[in-house]
Amino acid sequence: MLDRRKILTIGGVAGAASVMPLARLAHGDSTENGVRNATSHHHHGGKVTTRSVAANAAPPLDPFSVPMPVPQVLRPSYRTSKLDQYVLDIQPANVEIFPGFKTAALTYGGTFVGPTILATEGRAIQIKYRNRLKEDANVHLHGGHNPASSDGHPMDVIPAGGSKVYTYPNRQPGATLWYHDHVHHLEAEHVFRGLHGFYLLKGYDEARLNLPSGEYDVPIMLRYGKFDEDGQILFSPYDDVSTRTTFLVNGRPQPYFKVAARRYRFRLLNASNHGDFKVNLGGREMVQIASDGGLLPAPVSRKEVLITPGERAEVVVDFSDVPVGSSVVLESEWGPVMRFDVDRRGFDTGGPPAVLRPNPTLPKPTVEREIRMQLSDDQQVFWINGKPFDPDRVDVRIKRGTTEVWRIYNDDSDWGIDHNFHLHMVRFRVLDRDGAPPWPGESGLKDTVSVPPGTSVRVQATFGEHLGRFVYHCHMMEHSGPFQMMAQMEIVQ
The missing domain is CATH 2.60.40.420 (Cupredoxins -  blue copper proteins)
Structure with missing residues (x-):
């Protein structure tokens, strides 16, 4: 059985970087040499306790002493009238994070933030990813509405030395997407070590x-x-x-x-x-x-x-x-x-108009589901609806083209563990939070939503054109990867 400290750790409760409300009881933290201090405040049985934890020993650096780079843009290797083609290596590289130091990282294209991929609504992209690592890797385009074969399912890997072509149709409104590794059990470490980058999809409606x-x-x-x-x-x-x-x-x-x-x-x-x-x-x-x-x-x-x-x-x-x-x-x-x-x-004219992108009409839902996120009874893993991830099990079958409402519960109020929820392949509307209106900024389409402990969020999604198996999970990567807070849906005819 995991001890309480490990549960708090994998739950993200312990310390200043935490997303937990009880960790937000922390106060008086300062930032020196680019890092927060190592004092944490915890809530146990109604009492706040304070302890010291070992901070990282990163090289000392004065705040605001290095410039922020803008990630380079990846150039297509070939273009046709309807398609852009790219090649991008998944590779180890020594990168400069701290001046004067070379940091061993895992990268897309040799940079710690991978190159930005620029896309246009309605114009397809193909990317050949070549795995130069000594272990499995893959790519999930987070927020992309893509075929199952190009979604980056955790079990759909690119083996060491192998390659795979992903096709992104870009038949969706413009948005800030991002790509990252999603290999089951390795995702958290791979992303932490640098396998992440931007994918910026320009919409038809943005120019005006x-x-x-x-x-x-x-x-x-x-x-x-x-x-x-x-x-x-x-x-x-x-x-x-x-x-x-x-x-x-x-x-x-x-x-x-x-x-x-x-x-x-x-x-x-x-x-x-x-x-x-x-x-x-x-x-x-x-x-x-x-x-x-x-x-x-x-x-x-x-x-x-x-x-x-x-x-x-x-x-x-x-x-x-x-x-x-x-x-x-x-x-x-x-x-x-x-x-x-x-x-x-500088010079520019005006500001954004009063209307940006009206939401699409919500079709009538045909199914309502409950999704419950919680620590397992034996405190070894995290569950969705009472089960850890099993790639051989389909948890939900959904008819293509139908609309569903999901109420997502965070049942970890006793532990104070925060979760958030990410749904692959489709975007959803946040309908309410325990009957109250969505938070500010949640009025548009989303693919990831915060679910604080002891609360629920109700979302509505229409499951569109792509058939096959996709996952949904907590996007706290240690929760979904090593500790299995993930489930699988299959879109069927």
């Missing part, structure tokens, strides 16, 4: 909306890391998340980014294994225009945005009133994450 574009449209990957004094990645599925204390932004610790005094579109992604980011700009307005599934029906003014693992939030930030030579800091509840340095004047 006067949104920042080109160099003013910037993808930003947020995540937590853990390193030794030589800058090498440290990973264990049992890690207390309060030791994953380095803020990484596009693969660099607590960086700065130079901006003009004008509007920017920032595509924020939380690529952490577990650990949320509740970010703010010190009271400055962020106008959220999109979430996981793309543009919202209308812009939402935010002062703070919560992004749990796997979720995306697109925000427009206006720096036009910031004097040249001044800075704005992006902060989380655990300390500064990165800094925007306004170094030049």
